[in-house]
Amino acid sequence: MTLAGARRWLPAGTIMGLTGPDPVLAAHSDAGSGRRRLAAWDRPLASADGNCHHEVLRLASAACIWQPAIDAGTAAEDIVTGALDEVGMTQGGNPFWKRRRLANLLREHRQRSGLNLEEAASALYCSPTKISRLETGQRPANPRDVRDLCVLYRVADAQREEMMALAVAGRQPGWWEAYEVPEIQGRYLGLEAEAGSIRDYKSSMVSGLLQTEDYAYAVTAGYFLPVDPLVVRRLTDARMQRQQIIFGRSPLPRMHFLLDEAVLHRRVGTAEVMAGQLGHMVEVAAFPEATIQVVPFSAGAHAGMETTFAILDFADKEAASIVHVEDVFGDIQLERPHEIERSAQVFDRVAAVALDAEQSIDLLLAMQARYQETVGEDG
Numbered sequence: 001m002t003l004a005g006a007r008r009w010l011p012a013g014t015i016m017g018l019t020g021p022d023p024v025l026a027a028h029s030d031a032g033s034g035r036r037r038l039a040a041w042d043r044p045l046a047s048a049d050g051n052c053h054h055e056v057l058r059l060a061s062a063a064c065i066w067q068p069a070i071d072a073g074t075a076a077e078d079i080v081t082g083a084l085d086e087v088g089m090t091q092g093g094n095p096f097w098k099r100r101r102l103a104n105l106l107r108e109h110r111q112r113s114g115l116n117l118e119e120a121a122s123a124l125y126c127s128p129t130k131i132s133r134l135e136t137g138q139r140p141a142n143p144r145d146v147r148d149l150c151v152l153y154r155v156a157d158a159q160r161e162e163m164m165a166l167a168v169a170g171r172q173p174g175w176w177e178a179y180e181v182p183e184i185q186g187r188y189l190g191l192e193a194e195a196g197s198i199r200d201y202k203s204s205m206v207s208g209l210l211q212t213e214d215y216a217y218a219v220t221a222g223y224f225l226p227v228d229p230l231v232v233r234r235l236t237d238a239r240m241q242r243q244q245i246i247f248g249r250s251p252l253p254r255m256h257f258l259l260d261e262a263v264l265h266r267r268v269g270t271a272e273v274m275a276g277q278l279g280h281m282v283e284v285a286a287f288p289e290a291t292i293q294v295v296p297f298s299a300g301a302h303a304g305m306e307t308t309f310a311i312l313d314f315a316d317k318e319a320a321s322i323v324h325v326e327d328v329f330g331d332i333q334l335e336r337p338h339e340i341e342r343s344a345q346v347f348d349r350v351a352a353v354a355l356d357a358e359q360s361i362d363l364l365l366a367m368q369a370r371y372q373e374t375v376g377e378d379g
Contacts, residue, residue, distance in 0.1 A: 099137035109149075117132055143167040188324045202263060272376075272378075274371040
């Protein structure tokens with residue numbers, strides 16, 4: 001039996017033929033009808049031994065539980081959705097942040113229980129590697145695994161409900177998936193949206209958070225030979241959406257941007273595009289939360305010449321900082337403490353040889369004036 005792709009309205013007290021007390025702790029109710037709405041999607045849910053089971057996840061505004069369905073052999077996962085405002089589970093939400101939060105809780109509760117990875121894995125009949133992956137949040141957690149670990153770790157009911165809700169929220173699509181953004185970049189976007197501090201160093205182009213739409217389109221078009229206008233448009237729109245999310249936050253995160261002077265001289269698009277881009281950066285620099293520094297040619301050799309990266313720090317002290325390193329052959333993310341420390345040292349050393357904020361604005365305005373003088377001369 002499956003609810004694949006369907007919405008069902010069932011009487012209170014019954015779900016998929018289950019009898020007895022209604023197992024749903026709370027749910028959306030049709031006013032005055034005593035009926036609850038179910039929405040489900042067919043997805044395979046494999047256990048550690050490779051078998052698939054049919055289960056129903058009941059979600060409530062502040063609670064969710066797993067219950068076995070009638071036919072344990074049905075190869076499907078039926079998800080019953082409800083209000084999950086407490087964990088931010090909405091369409092176009094932030095699954096990576098939910099996965100990371102859940103991973104921290106799983107690790108914390110395992111350590112409190114006194115179990116090591118091997119012991120936890122043995123109890124679930126899986127490998128220690130699987131437990132380790134659950135505790136890093138790199139992949140969506142199977143809600144059944146979270147349920148079983150909560151039982152093993154003797155997690156209190158309220159905390160278990162939160163963790164189950166996080167497991168479901170972590171399986172939802174992020175807003176960036178509509179733009180076909182690569183997964184590792186999507187992960188960064190999800191974490192960036194929750195960061196309390198963003199430190200970004202670019203040596204060859206303007207930071208994505210500072211780019212105007214015209215500049216973003218021109219720089220993205222430079223990636224493709226031949227140029228695919230549809231792909232360029234889609235990725236440009238994704239970058240604009242990213243900016244709306246960050247600059248729409250209240251309060252804004254602290255933002256510190258470092259860019260090499262070469263970025264100002266490299267003409268991306270037309271002179272008009274560059275003049276608009278530099279003017280936009282001056283406007284952003286007026287925000288109290290934003291600092292923009294330019295590393296001048298006169299600084300000579302410096303610590304950041306061979307790299308470009310961003311560091312995200314979080315207000316939640318339990319959430320470790322990350323470093324996102326961009327490369328033409330693929331981006332990487334670093335999370336080990338010594339990697340974070342080394343990256344922060346490089347950033348600080350580059351900032352130390354950069355112009356201060358006021359001098360940087362003066363240079364931006366001077367370069368903007370030069371581009372404005374040549375508008376229309378691009379040929």
